[in-house]
Amino acid sequence: AQSVTQPDIHITVSEGASLELRCNYSYGATPYLFWYVQSPGQGLQLLLKYFSGDTLVQGIKGFEAEFKRSQSSFNLRKPSVHWSDAAEYFCAVGPRGDYKLSFGAGTTVTVRA
Amino acid sequence: DAEITQSPRHKITETGRQVTLACHQTWNHNNMFWYRQDLGHGLRLIHYSYGVQDTNKGEVSDGYSVSRSNTEDLPLTLESAASSQTSVYFCASSESTGEQYFGPGTRLTVT
Numbered sequence: 001a002q003s004v005t006q007p008d009i010h011i012t013v014s015e016g017a018s019l020e021l022r023c024n025y026s027y028g029a030t031p032y033l034f035w036y037v038q039s040p041g042q043g044l045q046l047l048l049k050y051f052s053g054d055t056l057v058q059g060i061k062g063f064e065a066e067f068k069r070s071q072s073s074f075n076l077r078k079p080s081v082h083w084s085d086a087a088e089y090f091c092a093v094g095p096r097g098d099y100k101l102s103f104g105a106g107t108t109v110t111v112r113a
Numbered sequence: 114d115a116e117i118t119q120s121p122r123h124k125i126t127e128t129g130r131q132v133t134l135a136c137h138q139t140w141n142h143n144n145m146f147w148y149r150q151d152l153g154h155g156l157r158l159i160h161y162s163y164g165v166q167d168t169n170k171g172e173v174s175d176g177y178s179v180s181r182s183n184t185e186d187l188p189l190t191l192e193s194a195a196s197s198q199t200s201v202y203f204c205a206s207s208e209s210t211g212e213q214y215f216g217p218g219t220r221l222t223v224t
Contacts, residue, residue: 004155032211043117043203043215044156051211090155094211099144099163100171101213103155 002027004093006104013081014112021076021107023091031093033074034101035065038088047089050074061085086111115140117216119204125222132191134219136204142214144207145187147171147179149200150218156203162187194223 003026013019025031032051036044048059055067065076074091091104117138126132138145143164148156158171160179168179176198178190191198201220205213 034212036215041218043217044205046212046214049212099207099209099211100146100158100161101211103148103157105153105155 002093002095002102004091004102004104006089006091006107008107009105010108010110012110012112015083016080019076019078019081019085019109021089021091021109023074023076023104025072025074025091025093027072027093027095029096030069031095033065033067034092034094035059035063035074035076036090036092036103037061038090038106040087044090047076081109081111083111083113085109117204117206117214119202119216119219121219122217123220125224126194127224128194128196130194132194132221134189134191134202134204134221136187136189136216137185138204138206138214138216139185140206140208140214141184142206142208143184144213145181146205146207146213147177147187147189148203148205149173149198150203151200159189159202160187191221194221196223199223 005024034049035047038044050067088106092101094101120135146161147159157173162181204216207213
């Protein structure tokens with residue numbers, strides 16, 4: 001069965017520190033991969049996506065993610081977090097040739113001063 | 114600018130009532146989706162549509178229905194609201210590239 005796992009429910013990080021959010025997936029073939037961010041009371045905003053090619057992808061707000069086929073992972077990183085990065089982050093995957101997405105349960109990021 | 118709007122943003126209803134949540138997109142996307150978001154579950158797909166007159170069930174479709182009479186709208190109907198359907202509902206749309214664009218959500222409370 002297809003699945004998306006975000007192992008960390010909640011992460012607390014100091015402002016200015018680096019951040020890494022983990023995402024693992026189980027699919028028959030390499031799917032399309034996405035990271036979304038949700039601020040409180042808001043909808044989801046696309047941070048970045050991976051379809052093919054370079055396994056390190058750059059997104060908005062200074063985020064990047066690395067696709068590792070051997071580990072079935074698509075981890076999200078930011079070198080230096082800002083207080084405005086406090087939000088919930090969702091990893092999503094979708095099979096090639098289809099448009100549906102499966103979402104992980106999300107990781108809540110708290111930024112302390 | 115293109116966008117997705119949802120209405121109402123907040124709704125309180127009673128058990129057993131029929132409720133319809135509206136979703137309208139101006140992206141001119143063929144694909145539209147309805148999700149519910151519950152703590153600890155992320156987003157779960159309720160129904161989706163790949164074009165006018167096309168509708169499909171997602172993983173949590175029981176008690177919900179949709180219809181697609183034009184490109185812009187995909188209303189979600191709860192036939193007989195239950196307390197288990199208290200949730201935040203998100204509508205999304207996408208083109209063939211796969212990335213989905215989300216509306217602001219509707220918070221539904223069933224009492």
